[in-house]
Amino acid sequence: MQFHDSMIELVGNTPLVKLNHVTEGLSATVLAKVEYFNPGGSVKDRIALRMIEAAEESGELRPGGTIVEPTSGNTGVGLAIVAQQKGYKCVFVCPDKVSTDKINVLRAYGAEVVVCPTAVDPSHPDSYYNVSDRLVRETPNAWKPDQYSNPHNPLSHYHSTGPEIWEQTEGRITHFVTGVGTGGTISGTGRYLKEVSGGKVAVIGADPEGSVYSGGSGRPYLVEGVGEDFWPDAYDREVADEIVPVSDRDSFRMTRRLAREEGLLVGGSCGMAVVGALEVAGRLGPDDVVVVLLPDSGRGYLSKIFNDEWMADYGFLEEGGPAARVGEVL
Numbered sequence: 001m002q003f004h005d006s007m008i009e010l011v012g013n014t015p016l017v018k019l020n021h022v023t024e025g026l027s028a029t030v031l032a033k034v035e036y037f038n039p040g041g042s043v044k045d046r047i048a049l050r051m052i053e054a055a056e057e058s059g060e061l062r063p064g065g066t067i068v069e070p071t072s073g074n075t076g077v078g079l080a081i082v083a084q085q086k087g088y089k090c091v092f093v094c095p096d097k098v099s100t101d102k103i104n105v106l107r108a109y110g111a112e113v114v115v116c117p118t119a120v121d122p123s124h125p126d127s128y129y130n131v132s133d134r135l136v137r138e139t140p141n142a143w144k145p146d147q148y149s150n151p152h153n154p155l156s157h158y159h160s161t162g163p164e165i166w167e168q169t170e171g172r173i174t175h176f177v178t179g180v181g182t183g184g185t186i187s188g189t190g191r192y193l194k195e196v197s198g199g200k201v202a203v204i205g206a207d208p209e210g211s212v213y214s215g216g217s218g219r220p221y222l223v224e225g226v227g228e229d230f231w232p233d234a235y236d237r238e239v240a241d242e243i244v245p246v247s248d249r250d251s252f253r254m255t256r257r258l259a260r261e262e263g264l265l266v267g268g269s270c271g272m273a274v275v276g277a278l279e280v281a282g283r284l285g286p287d288d289v290v291v292v293l294l295p296d297s298g299r300g301y302l303s304k305i306f307n308d309e310w311m312a313d314y315g316f317l318e319e320g321g322p323a324a325r326v327g328e329v330l
């Protein structure tokens with residue numbers, strides 16, 4: 001019989017798929033590492049699994065323990081799946097601006113979600129930060145993974161994402177492009193690829209315009225899951241050779257093209273990363289192999305990026321680029 005012992009065994013080993021249409025006119029090969037094939041639908045399953053297993057080994061997470069993390073998105077889903085399979089409870093703390101769909105996904109996996117008001121000062125006892133700290137202090141046997149400072153976030157990529165890409169490309173990858181959020185993906189995967197190639201693989205980060213990684217001050221942008229207004233410990237400043245800033249408009253238009261031209265219904269940070277990858281590929285030749293990591297699925301963004309009214313409200317549908325309306329014939 002062919003089966004897996006649990007969903008946990010399906011974390012990682014995601015496929016590489018060649019981009020054939022958005023790459024028109026380019027001579028380099030561009031391959032997408034499609035992370036929505038993970039059981040929780042995103043790259044964050046990798047860090048959830050490694051952070052939990054490392055905490056079990058160190059004794060920080062004990063049988064029957066409770067995982068407390070301020071997260072509303074992909075990391076929460078990964079933690080919820082691994083936690084339920086291993087018998088831990090999860091409590092996630094979210095600001096009230098998070099959509100009910102996202103909260104319902106976490107609850108569907110059995111997690112408890114505490115919603116905090118956004119409109120209070122960070123020092124207020126009900127603020128997002130204070131509530132999660134208080135829950136860690138007051139819950140018996142609680143453990144907070146803290147993806148922003150946990151070394152097992154980048155290490156999960158050093159031990160899984162990096163080696164997978166090297167083996168899948170048979171060592172022919174020349175450039176690795178990924179979005180930067182906590183910095184775990186670029187730091188761990190990038191460090192592995194540099195080490196194994198003797199420094200030959202170039203590592204490029206894609207970042208929302210306005211975020212600190214591309215020299216901004218933390219100015220607001222709409223792409224979710226990437227960019228920061230501070231420098232997390234999980235980000236290794238030595239790894240990236242270059243950071244490419246990408247606008248919301250270009251990110252979302254490319255996200256829509258990936259769905260209609262490549263059959264890839266992915267999230268906005270994926271469109272952003274592909275814009276960065278194509279910019280890099282434009283300078284390269286036929287022997288170059290660019291791998292771009294696509295963190296999650298587009299299902300969580302149907303009412304935003306894939307909704308014409310939402311796009312039009314921000315002026316993202318106006319002429320001046322290659323993407324069209326959802327219903328428009330190309």
Ligand code: PMP
Pocket residue numbers: 073074075179180181182183184185186224225226267269270295296
């Ligand atoms: N895209 C999405 C949708 C994400 O959730 C994340 C994780 N915050 C990233 C990209 C960036 O990954 P990392 O945190 O490893 O830098």
